[in-house]
Amino acid sequence: MSPKELGAHLQAAGALLGKPASAEEISVFESQFGFSMTARFRAIYGSFNGFKFQNSSSVIDLWSLKEIAETSRTFICSDNRRYIAIGDFLMDSDLIMANLEFEGTPVFLLFEQIKVAENVDQFLERLVSGALDLPSSF
Numbered sequence: 001m002s003p004k005e006l007g008a009h010l011q012a013a014g015a016l017l018g019k020p021a022s023a024e025e026i027s028v029f030e031s032q033f034g035f036s037m038t039a040r041f042r043a044i045y046g047s048f049n050g051f052k053f054q055n056s057s058s059v060i061d062l063w064s065l066k067e068i069a070e071t072s073r074t075f076i077c078s079d080n081r082r083y084i085a086i087g088d089f090l091m092d093s094d095l096i097m098a099n100l101e102f103e104g105t106p107v108f109l110l111f112e113q114i115k116v117a118e119n120v121d122q123f124l125e126r127l128v129s130g131a132l133d134l135p136s137s138f
Contacts, residue, residue, distance in 0.1 A: 001125060003047035009128040010051055018049035018064050025049070029065040033084075035101045040120060050087070053127065058134055060096070060127065062087040074110075081105060089134055098123075109134070 001009070007017055021029075026045060030036050037045070050064035063071070063086055074085040074095060083105075087096040094112055098120055099105040107123040108115045116134060117123035126132035 001121070003043045006044070006124055006128065007048050010048075010053065013053065013128055013130075014055065015051045015053040017051045020047055021045040021049040021065050025065055029069060032069055033100075037100045038103050040103065041100050044120075044124075055130075058132075059090055060087065060132075060134075062096070076110070083108075085110065096123075 011017060023046070026037070026042055045065055050062045050067065053060045053062075068084065068086055071085050075082050076097065077083070081099045081102055083097040083099050085095040086098045086100070088094065089096060089109060095110040096107060096116075097110050098107045104119050106115045107117040107120055116132065117126060123132070
């Protein structure tokens, strides 16, 4: 699903999308972190700079690049890869962790220590389809 299609699906599901990040904002973010984001993350953030999504069972925010940078100290290393917090679930009840540098890396919840998707595409597709299985309470 292209970022444009993804954005349309998210909006149809009630998500509020952030204004697209400019090429300069993406470049500054990458310089700050010392790596280049995957083409997929560049395309997503170039289409919408984060979103806020709420339905009857969950509240999920994918943070803007600025918000990610502000919480840049929230990261862990696994398999010699750095996973950083890219959003939150249930308003900071847990943090959504992803690796922005390598394709095909899992998305997981930091505190619950559970993998919620094999990769960012699966995470977003499950979110828009209503098939994302997240813990209902903490």
